[in-house]
Amino acid sequence: MTFEFAQPSLMLWAVPALAIVLFLWKSSRAATSPVIRNSSLALRIVAVLLLFLGLAGFSLESENDGLSIVVLRDLSESVSRLETDAALEQISRRLGTLTVPDQVALISFGAEPVLEQGFALNLGSGKPVSLNQGVTDISAAFRYASSFLTANGGNGGKRIILLSDGNPTEGDAIREARNLAAAGISVDVWPIVYDRFNEVLVESVAAPQEVEPGQTFEVDAVLESTVETTASVVLKEDGELLSRQELDLAVGKNRISFPVVSGTGQRRFQVQIEPSDGTDSIPLNNAGSVMVSSRENSKVLIVSAEGASPIRGYLNGSEILVEEQAAADLSAVVTDYTGYSSVILDNVSYFSIRKEVAQLLEGLVHSNGVGLLMVGGRDSFGAGGWKGTPVEEALPVTMDIRQRKIIPNGALAIILHTCEFPQGNLWARQISLTALDALTPKDYFGLLIYKNGVDKWGIPMTPVDDKSALSAQVNTMSPEDMLLFQPSMQLAFAGLMATDAQSRHMIIISDGDPSPPNQGLLKQYADQQIKVSTICIQPHSGEFPELVLRKIAADTGGRFYRMDDPTQLPRIFFREALQVRKNLIDESTFVPALRETADPVMGISGFPSINGIVLTTIKPLASEVLINDEEDPLLALKRHGIGVTAAFTSDSGNRWATEWAGWEGNSKFWAQLVRSISRPEETDALQAVTRVDGRGGVILIDAIDEAGQFVDGLDLSGSVLGPDLKTKLIEIRQDGPGRYIGNFPVRQQGDYLVTIDGSMPDGSSANMARTFSVGYPAEYRTLSSDEEFLGSIAMESRGRVIDPATDLLERPEVQNSSQTPLWPLLTRWALVLFFIDVVIRRVHFGPIQKRKTPVSEPEIESEINEMPKRPRLRGRREIEPDPSKPSKTDSGKNANEPEGEGSDNLKALLRAKNRKRKGNPGKSE
Amino acid sequence: MGFLAAIPSFLRRPFSLRLGISLCLPFIFVSCTDSGLWQPLPNVSLLGGPGRGVGKLFQPRAITTRNEGGCVIIDRSGRAQVFNDEGQVTGVWALPEWTSGHPIDLCQTPDGHYLVADTHYMRILEFDSMGVEIRRFGEGSDLELVRGIDIAPDGTIFVASYGERDRIFRFTRGGELIGFWGERGDGPGQLLRPEGLAVAPDGTVLVVDCGHQRVLRFSAEGELLQQIGGPGTAQGEFIVPFDVDVLSDGKILVVDRSGCLLQVFTAEGDCLAQYGGLGRGNGQLHEPRGISAKMQSGEVEIYIADTGNNRISRLQLSGKDLR
DSSP states (O other), X not given: OEEEXXXXXXXXXXXXXXXXXXXXXXXXXXXXXXXXXHXXXXXXXXXHXXXXXXXXXXXXXXXXXXXXXXXXXXXXXXXXXXXXXXXXXXXXXXXXXXXXXXXXXXXXXXXXXXXXXXXXXXXXXXXXXXXXXXXOOHHHHHHHHHHHHHHHSTTSEEEEEEEEOSOOSSSOHHHHHHHHHHXXXXXXXXXXXXXXSSOXXXXXXXXXXXXXXXXXXXXXXXXXXXXXXXXXXXXXXXXXXXXXXXXXXXXXXXXXXXXXXXXXXXXXXXXXXXXOTTSOSOGGGSEEEEEEEEOOOOEEEEEESSXXXXXXXXXXXXXXXXXXXXXXXXXXXXXXXXXXXXXXXXXXXXXXXXHHHHHHHHHHHHHHOOEEEEEOSTTXXXXXXXXXXXHHHHSSEESOOOSOSOOOOEEEEEEEOOTTSTTHHHHHHHHHHHHXXXXXXXXXXXXXXXXXXXXXXXXXXXXXXXXXXXXXXXXTXXXXXXXXXXXXXXXXXXXXXXXXXXXXXXEEEEOSOXXXXXXXXXHHHHHTTOEEEEEEESOOSSSHHHHHHHXXXXXXXXXXXXXXXXXXXXXXXXXXXXXXXXXXXXXXXBOOEEOSOOGGGTTOOOOOOBOOEEOOEEOTTSEEEEEOTTOOEEEEEEEETTEEEEEEOSOSSXXXXXXXXXXTTHHHHHHHHHHHHSOOOOOSSEEEEEEEETTEEEEEXXXXXXXXXXXXXXXXXXXXXXXXXXXXXXXEEEEETTEEEEEEOOOSSEXXXXXEEOBOTTSOBOOEEEEEEXXXXXXXXXXXXXXXXXXXXXXXXXXXXXXXXXXXXXXXXXXXXXXXXXXXXXXXXXXXXXXXXXXXXXXXXXXXXXXXXXXXXXXXXXXXXXXXXXXXXXXXXXXXXXXXXXXXXXXTSOTTSOOOHHHHHHHHHHHHHHHHHTTXXXXXX | XXXXXXXXXXXXXXXXXXXXXXXXXXXXXXXXXXXTTSOOOTTEEEEEOBSSSTTOBSSOOEEEEOTTSSEEEEOTTSEEEEEOTTSOEEEEEEOSOXXXXXXXXXXXXXXXXXXXXXXXXXXXXXXXXXXXXXXXXXXXXXOOEEEEEEEOTTSOEEEEEESSSXXXXXXXXXXXXXXXXXXXXXXXXXXXXXEEEEEOTTSOEEEEEGGGTEEEEEOTTSOEEEEEXXXXXXXXXXXXXXXXXXXXXXXXXXXXXXXXXXEEEOTTSOEEEEEEOBSSSTTOBSSOOEEEEEEETTEEEEEEEEGGGTEEEEEEEOGGGGO
């Protein structure tokens, strides 16, 4: 055990600090006894020393020879489960039963790490886990293991044992290994060695991405084989067989082509290889696909609840190509939208589409330039639950409504019982805020939680007029594991009934294990038409939790939701919160007024009246084209990324804009509106192909002007929208005359959309979009383990490659030691000493003696004389007595009293006091 | 003034008095804040502490004393850890599954095995003394969320279960269902979320009736014999009673999860003492959820799963503390 200073130089500052203490002590004029004065000095010196010790980072260092080991098991598809299990068993046997303080834990990983076994004295075989095995991310596993070891590994040595084939498909494992070394964690690697002698795979499939209708083109496939064999290769389109070829495969790469005649629209071709028996070990990598589009005018996609919108009729004769789809059929695949220049959502509810579609639509507008128009109706805008969605972000209006005379109001009560699932309380707060966000200032909001053994209002039922204050309250809450539903539901019922709300609603979120409420209470809810919707989130096993919540919802007329994914909760909460909101629709009649001229209303002078809109608020940078009498937006436009969006808050003519249907300018208006938002046609100046190689995706662009000359120096920007619906920017650089290239990561299986945007030297637009598909994860491309890479990990982290002779429990060369910082203790004691110092100097503990009779001057003087003489201050200026004033000796009162400066001054003061008491301040005796 | 004379002369001197009192004041202050002015658990020592390493605990719940001394505790990291008499970990074993939830209670059989109420998997797991699973039973017997578990002197296993119905199940030592009794309701002897359970030396069964904030004593066949406590904060009353254990002399120990208290009752139901109080200091508790105790030579050794503090509070009470 040793002592350490973090910043020993700070101790030097203690010297001047002690000098100041000493100076102050010496110059003190307090009348205290020498014992107290000296004790005070000692206390102060010690306190100051303690403070400086604390500031200098004085700590106690003790060595710890314990060893904490985390075994990281690679469970990705490229590694055989049998081999990892066998390796795990061998490690377990070699470790044996550890003795405290040694400990071992097990973490498995693929795309993400999962803790299988916490620290124990034996390495077990783990528990069943589910993780994405299509990806290997060793770096993420290292980060997780590092934080796990740091938090739980104690103060001794820390080691990771990595069981892997060394083929990560994501992350920078070498960099993380260096970080581990810096954190004092070494990585011993246990290579899972394999070399696939029998493997055939489709490496890539290529085809021209755009073809003229009727053109013959070729679909090319590159096949890789580790064995000489024969195989049957088929070409399919949407599962339908087009062609089959028998092929002799050589070891290495083999090429095959299929001639195809192009049709219309977008087509997906799949190449599939069927190797001879016994020559293939991974069937998942035996297929690849490519998409081919025919050159034709892009279309407008109109989406409505049933797939039949009147807007299609309005666009007849406008030469705009139209397709219709029902909202429920809307695809979440990015490449399904490449043929559309704009999308119209005609009275579509957010809840009728998949959540991913909203994100995709926003991405298509922002990165691909697809236009987006939302048309109103009872299920649209805020009334359709679009608030807070990516689509709202893209639109020119927000779903909030400004303060206005809108009633009726509603009341929403929420019961939170969430703490049993991971980060439950965090989710509880988030969804409560979502629900709160859906309400207007006229509505009531209340939140019930279970805390410290009591069911109570976390937020009593209150009007939502100050959302920020309520949000702050929500953010401080941490509900606990509720025991019974009855008490909180009783409170909620009373709270809801105490409001003057026109509609009342309640939501319960729970894992379902509190005891159910009694039937009488549920009947009360039903009688008062208070619907209780219940959300069963990550329930414990068995039917009971779900049954209880189902029953509550069924008996009160509410909805029941079963949720295993907390990310779905805000959407549900928002939807449920909307139950109390009937105030988003304004059905008053008005004649639209023009606020700002724009393309959609160009050449149109007057508009028929409209009988209703969904209320929204215009965004700051949007163009507000048409408004109603109360200046709410009717038509607005806004640029979002490289696309344009529009909002028409009335409907398409079914209920509110009925007069527009017969209006002569109707077709012109809709055609102009659609054209003003649609993506411009692609330029012919750019030609591009996309492909996937070992490092990711590549786009190659050739820029050639009308004269056939290469165009250099273009400023092009690119973006890629992947299967995860996230947009990533692509840096485009010139690679040769008229040749530009961009690289981007390709991590997931699925379809990708690459968009290029820029302008030609003559100012004309240079834009285009290309698609490509990744048939299977990179995990299935690996044909052998990479021991060299694993060796690098071991070397960078100062670990070892494990062989039969390796001692898994060998202590690290640099033994970790634990430092116990002593500053809290030192500071505490310094404060205590200061406190004692103050107390012994300032507090009088003895009985207070009151003088019953006036004290005579001689008595006082006698007391003063008995007082110790005050030390004389160095360098003090002597005060010369003023001859004009009576001096001590002048008074002649007591010539024999001892001489002393302190006593002289005190006596002079005493005499002055006496004179004042006698009422004759101006005269001496 | 007679009492002043009793003070030693040096303390009567002003400086000594000042120094003495000022030295004492911080300690008085610290001890007052630390104890929260409640009567803390006496003779307490702490095991565990927050963490997931060996010897550390993450929200421990299920606890039982061992015949050979020490205790076994299961926490929310899905591990059972064996502590010996000295408070050292001598074994760690993992539960087969814990994704859906963690056990609430366990008990040790006379032959050294452990019966674990695997609450959210609605079954009982039996482990040998080394933590090797040797049997699981109760699946398909209509058990719901299993809570307290204990074994009677005759080998009958009693298990509290709640869900759609609140019942006490009985199994043979071999794991065969004998039957069940109990029903949900607010009447005498009816249950609302039974939690902890303990079998007294005389074979009667004590059940923590959590929803009604009381402890009920039943005969082995389910006949109500006694009611202890009730809602309230006074001594002998409960806020959220959670677990119970019985000493060999019949005294009853109850932990109150929200009251953060240990209460000791006579077999007749009179409250002898209460200890604890909400806090993080020694002798204080934070959401205790499990208790197990044993009596040897008049000394009582009690282990409390101090869930909120991520530790075990081990305390010893002498016979005179319990009179």
